[in-house]
Amino acid sequence: MKIDNILLIALHESEGIGWKTINRIMMTGGLHEGLLLYDMNDWRALGLSVERANKLTRNFPLLVEKKSVELSNEKEYRHPAKSEGNWKLTNRAKVRIITALDKVYPDTLRSSPQAPWVLYCIGDLQLLELPGIAMVGTRVPTAYGRKIAAMLAEELAQSGLAVVSGMAKGIDSVVHETALRSGGKTLAVLGAGIDVIYPPENRSLYEEIAAKGLIISEYPPGTNALPGFFPQRNRIIAGLTLGTVVVEADARSGSLITTDLALEAGRDVFSVPGPITSPKSRGTLDLIKQGAKMVTEARDIIEEYDSWLPKRASDTYNKERRVPRQEHPDHIVGLTNDERQIYHMLEQGHGSLDEMIERTQWDFGHLHSVLLSLIIKKQITQLPGAIYKVI
Secondary structure, three states: OOHHHHHHHHHHOOOOOOHHHHHHHHHOOOOOHHHHHOOHHHHHOOOOOHHHHHHHHHHHHHHHHHHHHHOOOOOOOOOOOOOHHHHHHOOOOOOEEEEOOOOOOOHHHHOOOOOOOEEEEEEOHHHHHOOEEEEEOOOOOOHHHHHHHHHHHHHHHHHOOEEEEOOOOOHHHHHHHHHHHOOOOEEEEOOOOOOOOOOHHHHHHHHHHHHHOEEEEOOOOOOOOOOOHHHHHHHHHHHHOOEEEEOOOOOOOOHHHHHHHHHHOOOEEEEOOOOOOOHHHHHHHHHHHOOOEEOOOOHHHHOOOHHHOOHHHHHHHHHHOOOOOOOOOOOOOOOOHHHHHHHHHHHOOOEEHHHHHHHHOOOHHHHHHHHHHHHHOOOEEEEOOOEEEEO
């Protein structure tokens, strides 16, 4: 593993170093071996307290050395977890570490606000390349909520979308289990260390996802679940996916945090209506009032992402439902008119955000959404300095 990756992982696992501090390092001097020589004043200049700066001065070089040894075989990561029993639960599963410097790091997540610097993964990393849909909801669903969650998850998984959720009780568990049972793909994003099964009763589900899907966490192995970790986890669920579906949620449900994060990342929000007399429908009904797309069948979601889906799966799905697959007259298949406009603009040469805003007269939010869509469809790529070019 390259020294830049090791430095980034060591920073990520250092006590007192958070996302903002790493971002400050990346924006100023970047990752370099000179960090090993930083004294207290250098760390203080990054906004750290005297106590934390002192600890880093002493401990950071030792941690980098330790990481270099642990990551000498980058195909397998053996972190000294707090509990040996945790590793026995996963049969000492192989943990892969991905950093924001790696090519395998998903573009959808990279373009989202506060994308995690480091991800710990168990399972099939190729699932990161699939178009994903987030499905979230209450931890205590009604029979209606369970039925609708299973119905939608089955069809979405069979269409070629990877179902992403948080492996919590309730709706999360239902959609993971259904995606696996229907032969689809699912990703679970944890609010604890990659080796910490929470809730404990989801042990068998955890093991099945590890074997057939992908488990992700930004927290190092051995990190216990804390309440504040789950909202942070939700930004990864939203960032990994093209859109978020809320199946059943009351007015103060934590699931609504994910929809806020999805909107912040420029992603779609879908909501399943429920009985107006049910408290667990108040959150989803409010979302519909606020402009979320109402979902009464999986097709309401799938039609938004037809161009992202594998052609065979998409054609089969449409044929079975007698919905003709739309053909695009342009040689660039699957792009909207706005996406074609930007694509043709970039065919003439690299373009910056400011240049494209001036030429299109679009607002920033719309342009960012179109650029993100083109990146996801692998038509363009982003260069340093918010410069874009055709692939």
